[in-house]
Every structure is written in C-alpha cells, then in structure tokens.
Amino acid sequence: MTTTTTELTGSTDAPDDEPAPRRRRRGGGGGLGSYLLVRFLLIFPTIFILVTTVFVLMRLTGDPITAALGGRLPAAELQERVREAGYDRPILVQYWEYLTALVQGDFGTTQSDNRPVTEVLTTFGAATLELACYALIVAFLVGIPLGRLAAYLRDRWPDAALRVFAILCYATPVFFAGLVFKLVFAVQLGWLPVAGRATTGSEIQLQTLDSSTGIYLIDAFSTGDGEVVSDVLQHAVLPALTLGLLTAGVFLRLVRTNVIGTLGMGYVEAARSRGVSERRLLRKHAYRPALIPIVTVIGLQIALLLGGAVLTETTFEWKGLGFQLVQYLEARDFVAVQGIVVLAAVIVAVINFVVDVIAALIDPRVRY
Amino acid sequence: MATAVNAPEASSGSQPAGRRRRGWRDLPVLRQVQQSVGLQRGMLVAGLVLTGFFVLTAIFAPLLAPYEYDQLRDATGPFGAQQEPSADHLLGTTVGGYDVLSRVIWGSRTALFVIVAAVIFSLLLGVLLGLLSGYFGGWLDRVLVVVADAIYAFPALLLAIVIGIVVNGGQSSLFGGILAAALSITVIFVPQYLRVVRAEVVRIKSEAFVESARVIGAGHWRIMSRHVFRNSTRTLPLILTLNASEAILTLAGLGFLGFGIEPTAAAEWGYDLKQSLSDVTSGIWWTSIFPGLAIVLVVMGLTLVGESLNDLADPRLRSRRRGSAAPSDVAETSVAVGPYTAPVESPGGTDGLERPTDPQEGQR
Numbered sequence: 001m002t003t004t005t006t007e008l009t010g011s012t013d014a015p016d017d018e019p020a021p022r023r024r025r026r027g028g029g030g031g032l033g034s035y036l037l038v039r040f041l042l043i044f045p046t047i048f049i050l051v052t053t054v055f056v057l058m059r060l061t062g063d064p065i066t067a068a069l070g071g072r073l074p075a076a077e078l079q080e081r082v083r084e085a086g087y088d089r090p091i092l093v094q095y096w097e098y099l100t101a102l103v104q105g106d107f108g109t110t111q112s113d114n115r116p117v118t119e120v121l122t123t124f125g126a127a128t129l130e131l132a133c134y135a136l137i138v139a140f141l142v143g144i145p146l147g148r149l150a151a152y153l154r155d156r157w158p159d160a161a162l163r164v165f166a167i168l169c170y171a172t173p174v175f176f177a178g179l180v181f182k183l184v185f186a187v188q189l190g191w192l193p194v195a196g197r198a199t200t201g202s203e204i205q206l207q208t209l210d211s212s213t214g215i216y217l218i219d220a221f222s223t224g225d226g227e228v229v230s231d232v233l234q235h236a237v238l239p240a241l242t243l244g245l246l247t248a249g250v251f252l253r254l255v256r257t258n259v260i261g262t263l264g265m266g267y268v269e270a271a272r273s274r275g276v277s278e279r280r281l282l283r284k285h286a287y288r289p290a291l292i293p294i295v296t297v298i299g300l301q302i303a304l305l306l307g308g309a310v311l312t313e314t315t316f317e318w319k320g321l322g323f324q325l326v327q328y329l330e331a332r333d334f335v336a337v338q339g340i341v342v343l344a345a346v347i348v349a350v351i352n353f354v355v356d357v358i359a360a361l362i363d364p365r366v367r368y
Numbered sequence: 369m370a371t372a373v374n375a376p377e378a379s380s381g382s383q384p385a386g387r388r389r390r391g392w393r394d395l396p397v398l399r400q401v402q403q404s405v406g407l408q409r410g411m412l413v414a415g416l417v418l419t420g421f422f423v424l425t426a427i428f429a430p431l432l433a434p435y436e437y438d439q440l441r442d443a444t445g446p447f448g449a450q451q452e453p454s455a456d457h458l459l460g461t462t463v464g465g466y467d468v469l470s471r472v473i474w475g476s477r478t479a480l481f482v483i484v485a486a487v488i489f490s491l492l493l494g495v496l497l498g499l500l501s502g503y504f505g506g507w508l509d510r511v512l513v514v515v516a517d518a519i520y521a522f523p524a525l526l527l528a529i530v531i532g533i534v535v536n537g538g539q540s541s542l543f544g545g546i547l548a549a550a551l552s553i554t555v556i557f558v559p560q561y562l563r564v565v566r567a568e569v570v571r572i573k574s575e576a577f578v579e580s581a582r583v584i585g586a587g588h589w590r591i592m593s594r595h596v597f598r599n600s601t602r603t604l605p606l607i608l609t610l611n612a613s614e615a616i617l618t619l620a621g622l623g624f625l626g627f628g629i630e631p632t633a634a635a636e637w638g639y640d641l642k643q644s645l646s647d648v649t650s651g652i653w654w655t656s657i658f659p660g661l662a663i664v665l666v667v668m669g670l671t672l673v674g675e676s677l678n679d680l681a682d683p684r685l686r687s688r689r690r691g692s693a694a695p696s697d698v699a700e701t702s703v704a705v706g707p708y709t710a711p712v713e714s715p716g717g718t719d720g721l722e723r724p725t726d727p728q729e730g731q732r
Contacts, residue, residue, distance in 0.1 A: 049518040057534050160407050167675065171667035173617055175624045175641060176660035183648050183656070194649055300521065307525035311621055315645065325529075326625050334533060341526050348521050 032360060039356050043349045050345035051102065054338060055095060064111060064334040107339035112331035117339030120324060125343070127197060127320035130215045131243060131312065132305050134236055138244025139251055139301075144294070146248075147255025151290075152282055154260060162252065169249025174308045178242040178315035185238060195317040198232050243312045247301050254297055258290035292362055299355035306344055412676035418669025425473060426480035435470040460654040468654060472662050474635035478546065479616050479666065485550035486557065486615045487608060493554065494561025495597070495604075501562060502569025503592050513566070516559035524614070525621050528552030532627045545629030545636070549622055553615045564607060572596050609674035613667040620663050637663050 058064075065082050082088055101108070107117035150162040186194040193199070197216055216232045262268060263286045271285050272278075310322030317323065321340055328336040425432060460468050501512040519527070528549075535548035572578060573596065581591050623629065623638020637659040644656035 045514055046518045046521070049515055050522055053519070054530055057530050060534050155407055160411075163411070163675075167668055167671050168664070171613065171671055172664050173620050173624070173638070173641075173660070173667075175621070176656070176663060179641065179644070179648050179656045179660065183653055187649060303521055303523045307523035307621070310523075310525055311624060314625065329529065330626060337529070337533070341530060344523055344526055348523070352521055 035360055036357060039353060039360075043353050046349045046352075047345055050349075051099070051342055052095075054341050054345070055098060058334055058338050059091060059094075102342070107342065108335045110328065110333055110336040110339075112328065112333040112336070117336055120336060121321070121339065121343050124319065124321045124324045126215050127318060128306075128309050128313070128322060130217065131236075131239055131309055131318055131320060132302075134240035135243035135247060135305060135308075135312075136298075136301075138240050139247035142244065143248035143251025144255050144291075147252040148259055148282070148287060150252065150256040151259035151263065151286075154256075159256075163256070166249040166252040166256075169245045169252070172245075173311070174242055174246050175311045175315045177245060178238070178312055181238045181242055182315070192237055193235050197235050197318055198228070199235075239312050239316045239318050242315070243305065243308050246308050247305060250297070250301060250304070251294060254294060255290060258293055259286050262286040262290045292359070295362060296355060296359045299352040302351045302355075303348055306347070408676055408679060411672050412680075415669050415672025415674075415676060418665055419673055422476055422666045422669060423480065426476040429473050429477045432473050435467045436474075468640075468658050471635040471640055472637070472658050475637045475640070475659060475662060476666070478629065478634045478636050479619060481546050482549045482553070482619050483612045483615045485546060486553035487612060489550060489554040490557035490561055490611070491604070491608075494558040495565050497558065498562040498565025499569055499592055499597060502566035503573060503588070503596060505570075509566070512562060516562045519555065520559040520563075524556040524618060525625075527555055528618050528622055529625065529627060531555055532622060545633060548627075549619045549629075550615075552622065553611075553618050556614070556618065557611050560607060560611070561604070564604070569596050606674060606677045609670050609677065613670035613674065616663060616667050616670070 065078070065085055065087060087094070098108075105118060107121065109116055110120060146162055146165075150159045150166075153159045182194060185192050217229070217236070221229060259282070263281070265286075268281055268285050271281055276285070306322075309320065310325055312318065313320045313322035314326050321343075325337060325340050328334075328340070497512055501509045529552075531552035532548045535551055578591060578595050581595050586594075619636070620638030620641070623636045623640075624642045626639075626642060629636045629639065640659040641656055644652070644659075647653075647655045
C-alpha cells in the first residue's frame with residue numbers, strides 16, 4: 001500500500017498508520033469521484049519529487065560527460081564537450097530544461113550508444129514487463145494458497161515450515177536463488193536453458209515478425225509455431241520462479257496474518273456459534289476479506305519487483321531494462337541510468353494509483 | 369549473544385532509564401524470549417543464534433579466517449583459480465584466485481560495518497525528522513510525509529544505485545564502499561523511521577503528561593527531547609532488525625551489480641556472487657553457494673528475530689500460553705505493543721517510562 005494512500009484513506013491495515021478512530025473523524029463525506037481525483041492528482045507531486053531527487057543527486061557529483069570520459073580525454077577537449085552539451089550553464093537552467101523535455105517525453109540521449117533514451121525504454125521495457133507478469137503469476141499461485149494453509153494449520157508444524165519457507169523466500173537474494181536454480185535445473189539436470197529469453201533461432205524468427213510486441217510469448221503465439229512457444233516458455237521458467245518466489249513469500253505472510261486476523265473477528269465467531277463448519281468458515285467467511293489487503297500491497301510489491309527484476313535479468317541475461325541498466329552503469333552512461341530510474345518512478349507512481357483505485361472499488365472503507 | 373544484538377539499541381538511548389533498573393530479564397529481546405512460547409520461542413531463539421553467530425564471526429574474523437581476504441598466494445605459491453574444496457582451501461578458491469572460506473568470513477565484517485553505519489545514520493536522521501514532523505505538524509509535516517512516501521514507494525535498489533554513483537562514482541575503497549552502501553540504505557530507511565516515529569509522536573503529543581509539561585512552561589525542545597522522544601522509540605528495535613536484514617540484501621545487490629566494494633579493499637558477498645556468475649554455467653558450485661548461503665543465513669536470522677518480535681508485539685498473532693502458565697506474563701507484554709495494532713496503549717507502560725523524568729521536571 002502506498003503510504004500516500006494511507007494518508008488519504010486511513011485503511012487500518014497499513015503498518016505505519018495512526019489509530020483508526022482519529023482518521024475516521026477526519027473523513028466523513030465525499031464520494032468515490034473526489035477520492036479518485038485527489039488520488040490522481042497526487043501522482044504528479046510523487047513523480048516530481050522523485051525526478052527532482054534523482055536529478056539533484058546525479059548532478060551533485062558533476063556532469064555526465066566528465067563522469068563518463070573524465071581522465072580519458074585531455075582536459076581542454078573535455079571542457080569543450082561539456083560546453084557543447086550545455087552542462088556548464090547554471091544548474092537551475094539545466095533543471096528547467098530537463099523538466100520541460102521530460103514533460104514532452106524526451107528522456108535525453110544515451111552517451112555510450114547514442115540512442116534516444118525513450119527508444120531504449122520501449123525496446124527493453126517489454127521484456128521486463130513480461131518477466132514481471134510471469135513473476136506475479138508465480139507469486140499468486142504459490143503465495144496465496146500456502147498462506148491460507150498456514151493460517152488454517154496455525155501453530156502446527158506445517159505452519160512453522162511454511163513460515164520458514166516464506167522467510168527463506170525473503171532472505172534469499174534473488175540473484176542467489178537464480179544462481180542455485182541455474183546450477184541445479186540448467187547445469188546439473190539440464191532440464192531448462194541456462195540464460196536468455198529464447199534460443200537464437202527462435203529469437204530471429206520472433207524479431208522478423210511484422211507485428212512484434214516485444215513480449216515474446218505473444219509474439220511466439222502469433223508465429224503459430226509450437227516449438228517457438230515452448231522454447232520461449234522454457235526460457236521463462238527459471239527467471240519467473242526466481243523473481244516470483246521473492247514476492248510469493250510476502251504474499252504468503254500477508255495472507256496468513258490476514259486470515260488469522262479475520263478468523264478472530266466477531267462475525268466469524270458468530271458464524272461459528274451458528275454451527276458453520278471450520279472448513280467453510282475459512283473458505284467463505286475468513287478468506288475473502290483477507291485478500292483485500294493483498295491488492296493494496298501489490299502496489300509496494302511493484303517496487304520490489306522492479307528492483308528484483310534488475311537482479312534477475314542480470315542473473316539470467318534476460319535482455320530487459322534491468323539488464324540494460326547494468327550495461328549502462330558499467331559504461332558510466334549516467335544519462336541512460338537517469339532515464340531508466342525516472343521511468344521506474346513513473347511506473348511506480350502510476351501503478352500505485354491504479355492499485356489504489358482498485359482497492360477503493362473493492363473496499364468501500366478505503367474511500368470516504 | 370543477545371546483548372550483542374542489543375548493543376545498537378541500547379547505545380542509541382532508546383532504552384528508557386526506568387526500564388533498566390528492573391534487571392536483565394527486562395532487556396528488550398530477552399524479555400520477549402521469556403514471554404514467548406513453543407514455536408514462537410523456537411523461531412526467536414533460532415534467529416538470535418544465527419544473528420549472534422554472524423556478529424561473533426564478524427568480530428573475530430581475523431582469528432577465524434585462514435587467509436586474508438585479498439591474499440592470492442602463500443609460502444608454497446599462488447592458490448590458483450577455481451580450485452575445488454580441499455584441505456588447504458576448505459571451500460575452494462574463486463575465479464580471481466582468492467580463498468572462498470576466508471572471503472566468506474571477512475565478508476561478515478563488511479556486512480556488519482554497513483549495517484551498523486546504516487542503522488546509526490538512519491536512526492539519527494529518521495528519528496529527528498519524525499520528531500520534528502510529528503511535533504510541529506503543519507506544512508513541514510506535510511512536505512516531509514509526501515517526500516518520504518515518494519521515496520518509500522520507489523525501488524530501493526535503484527535509489528541505492530543512484531546514491532552509489534553520487535558517493536563514489538561506482539568505484540570504491542573500503543570506507544568509500546561502506547559509506548556508499550550505508551548511505552544508500554539510509555536513504556531507503558529514513559522514510560520508514562520518519563513514519564513510525566511521527567505516528568508515535570502524534571499520539572503521544574496529546575497525552576496528559578505532555579500537556580502538563582507544557583503548562584509548567586517547558587520549552588519545545590525540552591518537551592520533545594525528554595517527554596516525547598523517550599516514549600516514541602519503543603517500536604524501533606523491531607524495525608531495526610528488519611531493516612538490518614534489508615541492509616544486507618541491498619549491499620549484496622549493489623555488489624552483484626558491480627557497485628559494491630573492490631575485492632582488494634574488503635570481502636563482500638555480493639561481489640563474490642557476481643564473479644561466480646560465469647562459474648555456475650560450467651558447473652563450479654563452490655564459489656557461489658557459500659557466499660550466497662552466508663547472506664541467506666544472516667538475513668534469515670535477523671528476519672526471524674524481527675518477525676518474532678513483531679508477532680509478540682501483536683496480540684492477535686501472539687501464541688498464548690496454554691494451561692497453568694502464569695497469565696500475568698502475557699498481560700504484561702502489551703506494554704511493548706506497537707502503535708498500530710494496540711487495542712489501547714497500556715497506562716502502566718507509559719507511566720513506567722515517564723516516572724524518572726517527572727520529579728526532575730517538578731523541581732524546575
């Protein structure tokens with residue numbers, strides 16, 4: 001859940017919330033419409049703050065040209081280049097220029113390979129999106145049922161085992177999990193490919209496609225070639241598991257805590273006293289309300305997913321934004337790095353908005 | 369061992385003086401061990417053992433490690449690269465020709481340095497900002513909260529990369545690297561501390577004892593430091609343990625991306641994992657498994673401690689002692705309950721915390 005939402009909503013599930021009663025008093029009238037409007041407008045300060053923070057931080061140390069080429073060029077030539085690019089002007093002027101360009105969708109031009117950052121973002125963004133979607137699917141499929149099971153068997157050994165598993169999911173750095181999966185399933189057992197998004201053959205077939213979306217699974221289906229589809233899927237299994245398990249652990253813990261919470265609620269007690277079976281209590285009464293907070297937590301998970309994607313992509317040479325980011329970092333191309341980071345800020349802000357809207361639609365308590 | 373874990377909390381002054389007199393059983397973590405039962409106690413103790421083991425390894429690294437972290441040869445000649453585990457090199461050697469065991473052991477030291485530095489920085493900044501934000505409110509509060517929220521929602525690793533660039537342009541010596549990692553982690557943590565402390569401060573601000581201090585004529589600074597601050601820090605140990613584990617993961621992530629500490633400056637697990645990336649494809653497992661396991665165990669230890677403390681502080685999640693066990697033990701725990709899940713804050717708790725300061729206050 002974004003904390004911006006907590007500010008607005010006073011949902012009692014957020015850990016960093018104040019006691020609920022005080023919030024409710026502040027609430028009162030206002031409908032869904034005004035809530036959505038306010039929430040929508042909040043996107044902009046969030047993006048603005050992050051863009052400014054990144055800009056200020058990146059420019060604290062100097063200009064990107066000196067950073068990339070310093071020491072490799074004679075000082076005079078370096079000066080010349082800096083002046084040409086306009087990095088010698090007052091920082092406020094540059095900042096204003098940067099902001100106006102950004103509003104028009106211009107993220108600058110990379111230094112190492114001289115491409116518009118926007119182009120880099122669209123080319124590699126699709127791959128990252130695909131990976132993130134797979135990971136979310138894995139997280140849902142693994143995390144939610146297991147969390148429910150753990151809550152049901154609370155304080156017995158399967159609960160303990162599942163909780164340790166959840167902690168293990170969190171405690172294992174994604175790249176280490178990726179390395180272990182690679183070692184076991186790709187190298188030792190040879191079941192799955194070691195790295196990449198597809199074999200070279202399939203990749204060529206996919207890239208020559210007319211209506212290429214960049215999302216390989218969709219493209220593979222549109223080739224109509226079963227082998228390409230299975231090739232793409234095989235390559236996706238390990239990265240998806242790696243990144244998915246990271247989030248699955250969070251979901252497991254959350255579902256467990258929430259189901260335990262709802263199981264202790266008055267209405268569940270009331271249903272129990274009417275003679276509703278424990279199984280039905282869990283399935284019908286306690287389970288569904290416990291899922292609502294998951295929707296809101298997905299917002300924060302996106303940040304975790306993006307960070308994890310950078311590491312997962314590097315581990316599996318999955319040519320997405322994260323993989324590219326590391327390449328640019330190594331080339332000390334800070335314009336490109338800044339572009340990718342700012343894109344991440346926009347994505348995070350927008351997704352959090354969408355998630356909050358969904359949460360407001362599901363749970364009337366969120367809006368006021 | 370538990371005291372080693374407590375050290376940062378105690379030294380940060382978060383422990384109210386009134387509590388300390390009641391003896392060692394009331395020290396934070398130890399008190400929770402006392403009140404936990406069954407499975408929960410098992411998890412807490414397991415976490416403490418892992419954490420303690422990590423801290424001891426870090427402290428005694430020079431004695432434990434067979435070689436230096438940057439040692440490439442001994443009297444008999446160079447170690448050789450990618451050697452399988454043997455009697456000379458219990459865990460083998462890396463692609464760069466370092467001894468894996470030594471680097472794993474020395475790595476714990478780097479990790480501990482970074483945790484301590486990051487926690488101190490973020491405690492100082494986060495608590496101060498949270499106090500100001502919660503106590504004064506108004507536009508300062510709003511701006512701080514919006515900025516903190518924006519940063520909090522952002523991918524921590526990306527932010528850490530940006531800070532890494534700022535602090536040392538990516539390349540680093542031991543202290544540059546530790547500072548960069550610690551500062552990156554600080555930026556991620558400060559919003560969390562700010563939120564938590566702020567929420568507590570807002571709650572405490574309306575308490576009667578703050579009001580009476582104001583009536584007596586105490587200044588803002590005095591009220592903030594003596595009355596509000598001392599009462600608003602009780603949830604910090606919990607966040608601290610959870611954040612310490614996050615610090616290790618961020619450090620390792622930075623190292624893995626090549627933004628960590630140079631191998632000649634210090635041993636760092638994330639860097640070693642990055643180096644082992646190509647080994648894995650050729651089936652060389654010992655260069656990646658051991659540093660990776662080290663990270664997993666330490667983070668797991670810290671998380672087990674943090675999670676157990678969290679559960680014990682939450683009455684809904686705390687396992688109750690069954691049968692004849694003294695119920696008073698359970699009742700007393702609500703003193704440590706966090707602000708969000710607390711049914712009511714227990715008056716006994718706040719009184720106990722406030723007692724030592726009040727008489728002095730009266731004399732002035």
